[in-house]
C-alpha cells in the first residue's frame with residue numbers, strides 16, 4: 226500500500242538528536258495523536274515534516290517525494306498546519322483569516338470565486354462560527370480563535386493537516402466538537418490528520434494511531450495497543466508537575482490512582498513515600514507503620530495526612 230507520509234531512518238533535532246532513527250509511515254484517512262512530555266521534540270518533529278528544520282539523518286517523504294525537494298508552495302498544497310501559538314494578523318475578521326487558506330491556490334492574485342466563498346461559508350457553519358464571521362480576531366475568545374485557525378487549514382484543502390495542540394484553549398464541548406470534526410474529515414474526505422495533545426484520555430478516542438516520543442525514540446502503533454503495552458502513558462507520572470512531591474504508595478485502580486495522585490501533588494510538596502493509601506471502594510485506607518485511618522473523602526485524607534506529618538515533625 227502506498228504511504229502518504231514516510232519517515233526512513235530519520236533523526237531530528239538540533240546539534241544533538243531529539244528523536245533518533247524513526248522508521249514509520251502514515252496513510253491518508255488516518256488520525257494520529259502525537260504525544261510526549263513538554264520540550265521533548267513534538268514541535269521540532271512537526272517542523273521537520275514541514276521541511277522547515279534540516280534533518281540530522283534519513284529522509285521524510287510526502288506523497289512519494291522527499292520533503293527536502295519540495296518548495297514551500299508544494300508543501301502547502303500537501304500540508305496545512307495549525308500552530309497553537311499562531312500570530313494574529315491585525316484587523317482581520319474571521320472570514321478574512323479563513324479565506325487566507327485559499328491563498329496558496331492563487332499565487333499571482335487573490336480573488337475568491339463563488340465556489341470558494343461557498344466553501345468558506347460552509348466551514349464557518351461547520352465550526353459554529355457564523356455569529357462571529359465579521360468579528361475581528363482580536364475580539365475572539367481563545368477557543369473561537371483556535372477554531373478560526375483550524376478553519377483556515379480546512380480552507381487550504383490539503384490532504385494532510387497537522388495541528389500542534391489544537392484543543393489547548395478549548396472547553397470540553399468545543400474540544401469534542403473539534404476532535405469529532407477532525408476525525409470525520411479524515412474518514413469522509415480521506416485526509417491524514419496528525420495532532421499533538423497532552424489530553425490522551427480524550428484524544429485517544431479520536432485517533433487511530435499514537436506516536437509517542439520517549440527516550441529519544443518514537444514509539445508508535447494502534448492507539449489502544451500503544452496505551453496497553455505502555456501503561457506508564459496513563460499512569461500519574463505523565464501528569465507530574467510538582468517536582469518536590471514524592472507520592473505515597475497508592476494501591477487503587479487506574480482512574481482512582483490518577484485522581485489521588487493529582488489531588489496529593491496539588492496539596493503536598495513533601496515526601497510522602499512512607500505512607501500507603503489503599504482504595505477500598507467505599508473509603509480509602511491510610512496507613513503509616515501500624516497506624517490505620519479510614520478516610521471517606523479527599524478532604525479527610527488531606528487532614529489526616531497533614532496531622533500525621535505535623536506529628537512526625539514535632540517528634
Ligand SMILES: Nc1ncnc2c1ncn2[C@@H]1O[C@H](COP(=O)(O)OP(=O)(O)OP(=O)(O)O)[C@@H](O)[C@H]1O
Pocket residue numbers: 239240243261262263264265266267268269270
Ligand atoms: N531553534 C532551536 N535551536 C536549538 N534548540 C531548540 C530550538 N527550538 C527548540 N529547541 C529545543 O528543542 C527541544 C524540543 O523543543 P520542542 O519545541 O520541539 O518540544 P515540544 O515537545 O514541542 O514541547 P512543548 O510540548 O513544550 O511545546 C527543547 O529543549 C527546545 O529548547
